[in-house]
Amino acid sequence: KQEVTQIPAALxxxxxxxxxxxxxxxxxxxxxxQWFRQDPGKGLTSLLLIQSSQREQTSGRLNAxxxxxxxxxxxxxxxxxxxxxATYLCAVRPGTGGFKTIFGAGTRLFVKA
Amino acid sequence: DADVTQTPRNxxxxxxxxxxxxxxxxxxxxxMYWYRQDPGLGLQLxxxxxxxxDINKGEISDGYSVSRQAQAKFSLSLESAIPNQxxxxxxxxxxSGRMGTQYFGPGTRLTVL
Numbered sequence: 403k404q405e406v407t408q409i410p411a412a413l414x415x416x417x418x419x420x421x422x423x424x425x426x427x428x429x430x431x432x433x434x435x436q437w438f439r440q441d442p443g444k445g446l447t448s449l450l451l452i453q454s455s456q457r458e459q460t461s462g463r464l465n466a467x468x469x470x471x472x473x474x475x476x477x478x479x480x481x482x483x484x485x486x487x488a489t490y491l492c493a494v495r496p497g498t499g500g501f502k503t504i505f506g507a508g509t510r511l512f513v514k515a
Numbered sequence: 516d517a518d519v520t521q522t523p524r525n526x527x528x529x530x531x532x533x534x535x536x537x538x539x540x541x542x543x544x545x546x547m548y549w550y551r552q553d554p555g556l557g558l559q560l561x562x563x564x565x566x567x568x569d570i571n572k573g574e575i576s577d578g579y580s581v582s583r584q585a586q587a588k589f590s591l592s593l594e595s596a597i598p599n600q601x602x603x604x605x606x607x608x609x610x611s612g613r614m615g616t617q618y619f620g621p622g623t624r625l626t627v628l
């Protein structure tokens with residue numbers, strides 16, 4: 403059974419720092435991996451999606467990497483800003499078929515001004 | 516206007532009451548989902564529907580029922596609410612392709628006293 407773990411559960415950093423959020427999954431047979439941002443009262447917003455054949459995806463100050471063999475993904479945020487404060491969720495779609503998405507519990511990020 | 520809307524946004528109710536949460540979407544997607552989120556846990560799938568005539572149980576369907584009234588509307592009911600159903604509930608949609616990203620509503624915070 404696929405399990406997704408995110409460490410740390412919470413993180414507080416000063417503005418301007420570069421930071422890394424970690425996601426691990428137990429079954430390397432995945433179809434894709436996605437990073438979401440969750441803001442209070444606004445639901446989840448997709449940030450980056452990495453297909454199983456890809457190693458990384460970039461969008462602005464965000465870079466997500468994928469290492470299927472080790473069951474890990476990282477989300478790198480450059481030059482963090484207070485507006486980056488949110489909960490970041492990692493989600494895996496199994497490669498064995500189907501549409502179901504397995505979510506991690508998230509990392510709650512607070513960027514201090 | 517938001518693509519996926521949920522009503523109500525917040526609800527406090529008592530044990531034993533019947534509650535309905537509603538979801539509407541303007542994205543034209545066939546697939547709709549109901550998730551529940553508890554503190555420290557990832558999103559868990561309650562029910563999903565691939566079209567108006569298709570309803571399927573997810574991981575944690577006990578105590579819940581759903582109705583797909585139209586392509587754009589998917590409602591979740593708690594027939595007799597209990598305190599451990601206190602959680603944040605999300606509706607999501609996706610298109611029928613396997614690549615389809617899920618688009619989430621803003622969530623409904625439900626408290627059962």
